[in-house]
Amino acid sequence: MKFNKTHFHSLFAIIIFIGIFAMNSDSGIINRVYAFSRQGVLLNLIYEDSSAFSPDGPVIIYQNEKIVRYQVISDDGKISTITQEIKKGDSLYCYVDATSDIFKFKLQDTLLVEDAEFPMPEKILAISDIEGNFRGLKMILQGNKIIDEKFNWIFGNNHLVLVGDFFDRGLNVTECLWLIYKLEYESMKVGGKVHFLLGNHELMNLKGQLKYLRNKYKVNADSLNLDYSEWYSQNSELGRWLRTKNSIEKIGSILFVHAGINKNFPKEFSLQEINDSIRKCVDIEFDKDQQRSNVFIGSVSPLWYRGIAKQEETQYDVENTLLHFKADKMIIGHTIVDEIKYLYNQKVIDIDLYHRNNSDRGEMHALWIEDGKFYSIDNYGVKSAIY
Template sequence: MKKLKISLAVMAGLCILFLLFGLYQVRYNGTYGRFDGSLRYLKYDEANDRFIFFGFLDYQLDGIDGPIVKRLGADSLEMAYVVGEASEKYTVVKSVLPLRDSLQFTVKVDNTDKDKFTVTLRGTPESRPVVYGPQPKLLALSDMEGNFNALYGLLTANGVMTEDYRWNFGNGHVVCNGDFVDRGRNVLACLWLLYELQGQAEQAGGKLHFINGNHEHWNLTAYPKSAHSRLIAFAQAATGIEQPVPAFAELMNDENILVAWLKKQPVMLQIGNKLFVHAGISPEFAKAGWDIEKVNQVFWNSIDGGVENAETELLYDDKLGPLWSRTMVRPYGGKEKLSDAEYASILKTYGVNHLIIGHSIVEEVSTDYNGSLFRIDVQHAEEKFSAQTQGLLFEEGKAFRVNALGERVVLSRVVG
C-alpha cells in the first residue's frame, strides 16, 4: 500500500510538472505539443483569457484581411481579400487582374484606426547584397509578429515613415530582424507595409532590409504551428481546401507575391562592423566556417530550390542554428550561456565588432558582453504609441534605445 501511495504521488507530481510546462509553452508561443492542423493539445484563448485542453480549433474569418496576391501564369494576377463588417458574415472575394508594371492596390488594416495604404507591385524579386559599408543612420527592430499598430508607431515616431506611409528616412537603413509573421492579427498588412517601404527606400537612396527568422521559415515551409487562426481561415476560404495544413501550404506557394519576396530576403546581414541575425550564433555554427554570403546561399538554395543536406540541417538546427540559438542570451538546448571568450571568438570569426539579435525576449532593448551585443526582442505594445514598443537606433557614433513615443536613451558608443 505504501508503494502504491508513493507511485500515485510520483504520477501526480509528473502530471503537475507537465501542466506547468505546458502553461509556460502556451504563454510563450501559443501552442503546446503536436499540431496537425485541426487539433492542438493545449491552446490559450486570448479573447477569453483561458486555456483550452484537447480542443479542436474552429477557424473563422473574423475581420478584414489581405490581399493575397498570386501570379496566374505570365500575364495576370489573382487578388483575394477578406471583406465584410462586424455585424455581418466575413467572406473572401477574388478578382483577376492583368499583370502590368507598377500595379497598385490598397491594403486595409483590421485595427480600430482603420488604417489603409497603397502598395505598388515591383518586378520579380531578386536576392540583394548582404554586406554593406558603415551607414550614418540605422534603425533595427524585431519580432513584431503581425502587430501592425506597434510597427506603425515605431516607424513613424522615429522618422522612418510619415503618418501617410511615405518613406521619410532619406538614405538611412532599416533592418527588420525577423519574426514579423505569426501570432498577430495583421501579418499581411505588416508584410505589405515593409514590402512597400523597401521599394520607396530604394528610390530615396535608403534601404529597408528584411531578415528571415524562424517564424518566416515555418511559413515558407507551410508549417502553420503559430499562425493566427484567421490566416488559416483565410487560406481555407481562398483555396477551397478544408484541411488547414494543405490549405495553408496552397496559400504559401511560390505564386504568392509575398512568399516569393520573402524567399529572396537573407538570414544574416552585415552593415559596417555590425552583424544582424534573428536569433544568435552558436559556437558550433560558427565553427562551420561559413562567411555571410555562404550562410545566405545555403538558405536560398534550400528555401527556393528544395536542397536538403548536412548544411541545411545545421542552418535549421533548432538549438544551434542562427534562426533558433538562444545561448547569447541564456542557457538553451542543454548549452550554457556563452562565455565572454566564446562570444569574442564568434565576433572574430565574422570580422565584426557588434551583433544585433532578436528572438529571445528581454525586458527592454539592451546590451551584453561589454556593450557589443544588442538584444532587441521586447514585448511590443498593442497600441500604436507606447514606450513599451522599442527598437535600436545607430546614429552619430552612438547606439540608442528608442520607442514608439519618439524617446531615445543612449546605450553605448559605437564605431562603424
C-alpha cells in the same frame, strides 16, 4: 462554487506562468508561453483562439500567364472575398482592421536577391519579432519619422532593419509584410534601405510548419478557396519576395541575425554562402531529425539558436565569432528580454521585447544607432541608454 475543469486549467496556467517568470526574472529573459491553433495551446492547456473570418491584405498568385489577386475585404462593414485578375502596374491596397488604416502599393517589377554587406548609414532603426502586430509596427515607425501618416517612407537615405519573426501569433501578418514590401521599394528610390531578415517563423511558414498560425488565416484561406500553403509558395508574390531575403547581414561592422551565431558554426562559410544555403533549405523537404540537425536551419542555426541570448557561451567564444566575420557587435532578436540590453560586455544587443503587451499599453521600443552610439528609442522618439 463548483471547481470545474476550466477553473483548474486557468489556475494551473497562472501557477506555471508565475513559476516561469520567476525562473527567468534575474536574467531578464522572458519566455513566450502562448501559442495558438484552432483550439490553441497554452503550456498544453486549452486556450481558445477566437480569431475568425476578417479583412486581410491581398494574396497575389501567378497562375500560368495570369496574375490573380485573392483578398478578404470589408465593404460597409460586410466582409467578403474577391478573386480577380490584375496587371503588374495595378494599385493594390491593404485595409488594416486593427487600426482602421488603408495604404496602397504596387508590385515591384523585379525581385533581386539581397547583398549581405552594406556600408554604415547615418542612422539605423532596428526592431525584431513584430509577429503580425501592425499597430505596434505603425507606432514605432510613425513615432520615429520612418514613415508618414499615409505610410510613405520619409527616413531618407537611412536604414530600417527588421530582424526576423514578423509571422505568426498576431492577426495582421499579411499587412505587415506588404507595408515592408512597399517601404523597401520607396526607400531604395531615395538611397535608403529596408533590410528584412528571415527568422525561424518566416522559415516555418515558408515550409508549411504552421504550429502558431492563427485561426483567422485558416478561415480566410478556406473562404478564398486558396490553401494557406499557396500564400507564400514560389507562385506567390510574397513567397518570391521572401525567398530573396537574407538571414544574416553586416552593416558597417555590425552583424544583424535573428537568433545568434553559435560558436561551433562552421567557419568556412561567408555571409553570402550562409544566406544562399538557408534560402536553398526553404524548399527542400526534411524529416524532423534532418531539419533539427541541419547547420543552416536546425536548432542551433542562426534562425533558432538561443545560446547567446541565454549567455551560455563565453566572452571569448562570442568575440571569436565576431572576429571571424570582421564585426564589432551582434544584434539579435528571437529571445525576449525585459528591455533592450547589452550582453557580453556590450558585444551583443538583444532587441526582442514583448511588443504585444507594450503596444497594448501604448508604447513601443526599438534599437536606434547613430554616430556609432546605440540607444533604446520609444514611439515618441525619446532615446534612452542601453545597459
